[in-house]
Amino acid sequence: MTATHLVWFRNDLRTHDNAALSHACSLAQNGDRVLAVFLWTPEQWDQHDYGTPRRFAWVDALKTLEHRLAALGIEFSLLESSDWQHGVDDLMALAKAVNARSLSLHREFGWDEVQRDQYALACAQNAGIDRHVFEDRVTWDPSQILTGQGEMYRVVTPYKKAWLRQLADVSLSTPLPEPKAIGPAIQTRVHYPKVQSLAQVELPLNETAALIQLDRFIDLTVTDYQTQRDFPSVDGTSKLSAALANGAVSLRQCFSAVLQHPKRDHPGLQTWLSELIWREFYHYLLYWRPELAKHQPFYSRWDAFPWRNDKARLDAWQNGQTGVPIVDAGMRQLAHTGWMHNRVRMIVAMYLVKILQVDWRLGERWFARSLLDIDFASNNGGWQWCAATGVDAAPYFRIFNPVTQSQRFDPEGNYIRRWLPELSALDNRQIHSPDAVPGYSKPLIDYQQARAETLALFKAL
């Protein structure tokens, strides 16, 4: 009986620069077959608060993956089960049925992910299946990036220096090409669960779209990135976050695009590199502190903060009805498109935590349910940064004034007008902080008073 080499896809939904896939194909050169598998586990994702947008992004990427694999002569199977425990059991049953000789996969971080993989690899070992595990979520093995005292980094700047030293010492390997076909192209017809779409999807979600977007961004936009990235009405960022989250594009492909660029020292490219390193830093933290996935703050400085878990405040924030235009515009962009500009994410998050005094974990959960690009490590890092509970976070007394931020980063109100058409007739001065406008909410609370109260509460701790 022909042997089968299994590739277990997770958040690496691409055929280029995919070490696990390339490895399985190299093992199948003697006529063995390669079978790609994805576990569809809705109850598991409910536990992780992954909402419809994230599932929509997976389906989009999986459909493209299925076609690309079929062209390489590789079958693809979507295994539906409730959670990872059952999913792994189903995967092992399939492995037995197809006479699997090897299992290739990429390592993932996070509490449940680590448990899942330990269980799966132990089951595979018991079944006599060879196991091949590769790094993909980060560029360098986190256990190798340590301070002079042999400890983990807790501040991004020295981490970035260590990251760059590693780059100078080891140098980044070039992205792997798509593997050669292992046989003639095949026909496949996988059934995908129905997932509701968003009103507008503005991000590339699958490999084909992501590679085009990466090229476009590097050719046209990246050299203005350092000056444009903070303005939400400008299309000045890569919009690759969802593709990086589900692995339709790889980190190495992004880093290589910068490092091989003739202007690699240009401030635009260097700033983009730094943002990618932030992403990497948050994954590094999750490696070292997997309990972050259990809703624990990195530092428990503010455990005693009397969060107001006030449903009316949370509802107004979620629905874009706080009466603060830049906050409401951001929340409506999120609801319509499953994405929000980074500057606006910081503004809305700080507003929820430090002005409405709602527990940051409720905001984190809402983002997880609403974002196409939800990535546990980056989301948790972003929220803990805003809440001052995280590593290298904004100090508790730094509170963004949403109106000042709005005047500075959306000076002509174009972003606000796009998402709040009821304010479109206001002039550029009024639009950031309007007086009563029919059809638009009045401010939920008084900013200055709430700010003073929050600072007093923090100080008291």
Ligand SMILES: Cc1cc2nc3c(=O)[nH]c(=O)nc-3n(C[C@H](O)[C@H](O)[C@H](O)COP(=O)(O)OP(=O)(O)OC[C@H]3O[C@@H](n4cnc5c(N)ncnc54)[C@H](O)[C@@H]3O)c2cc1C
């Ligand atoms: C409260 C909060 C929650 C966030 N949640 C997420 C999330 O769930 N998923 C997510 O990918 N990003 C998250 N971010 C980071 C950032 O907002 C998005 O990565 C960025 O807006 C995506 O747009 P882009 O792809 O155009 O980014 P670009 O500006 O083009 O940056 C390129 C890539 O670098 C990474 N990146 C950029 N900025 C950051 C950052 N501050 N932290 C971590 N990675 C970064 C992303 O992968 C991004 O795609 C969050 C930020 C905050 C403040």
